[in-house]
Amino acid sequence: MMQEDESADESLEPSRSQLRREALDIFKLAESLAALGEAALARVPLPDDVRIEVERARAVTSHIAHKRQTQYLAKQLRHLDDEEIEPIRRALAHDREKAHVETAGMHRVESWRERLLAEGDEALAEFIGAHPSADRQQLRTLVRNALAERKANKPPHAFRELFRAVRELLG
Numbered sequence: 367m368m369q370e371d372e373s374a375d376e377s378l379e380p381s382r383s384q385l386r387r388e389a390l391d392i393f394k395l396a397e398s399l400a401a402l403g404e405a406a407l408a409r410v411p412l413p414d415d416v417r418i419e420v421e422r423a424r425a426v427t428s429h430i431a432h433k434r435q436t437q438y439l440a441k442q443l444r445h446l447d448d449e450e451i452e453p454i455r456r457a458l459a460h461d462r463e464k465a466h467v468e469t470a471g472m473h474r475v476e477s478w479r480e481r482l483l484a485e486g487d488e489a490l491a492e493f494i495g496a497h498p499s500a501d502r503q504q505l506r507t508l509v510r511n512a513l514a515e516r517k518a519n520k521p522p523h524a525f526r527e528l529f530r531a532v533r534e535l536l537g
Contacts, residue, residue, distance in 0.1 A: 396440035410457040475533045497535045
């Protein structure tokens with residue numbers, strides 16, 4: 367009877383591997399917080415003492431010192447309970463998702479720009495069909511100038527202007 371009680375108690379405690387995974391997960395959370403930009407960090411709901419430690423970790427530039435400070439930040443995060451950690455995780459996940467959507471939008475703009483440069487009037491007609499408010503003449507001029515810049519090895523001024531114009535229209 368005594369052995370059953372001991373084995374039941376042992377099964378309730380997390381394994382050493384599980385504790386290590388949880389500690390590593392918290393350390394990765396601390397690294398993510400320390401890597402955030404100012405605007406993104408402002409959107410994360412952090413207790414004041416943890417926010418101060420995040421700022422300290424962000425301020426350290428030496429690799430070893432930064433890692434040590436991040437480990438200390440992780441230690442502070444381990445003191446928080448699940449109700450305090452979960453909003454932090456959700457905010458970081460939302461920030462990553464938003465960055466992914468922005469990146470996908472930039473790829474779409476770049477793809478259209480490359481098609482306009484490679485396929486010429488065919489791609490332009492398709493783009494105008496999809497975006498009737500686009501100024502055909504302006505886009506045609508930007509495409510022509512970007513191709514001339516590329517051919518003459520000049521700085522990509524029109525190339526960038528074409529990107530901005532397409533981004534506005536896709537926006």
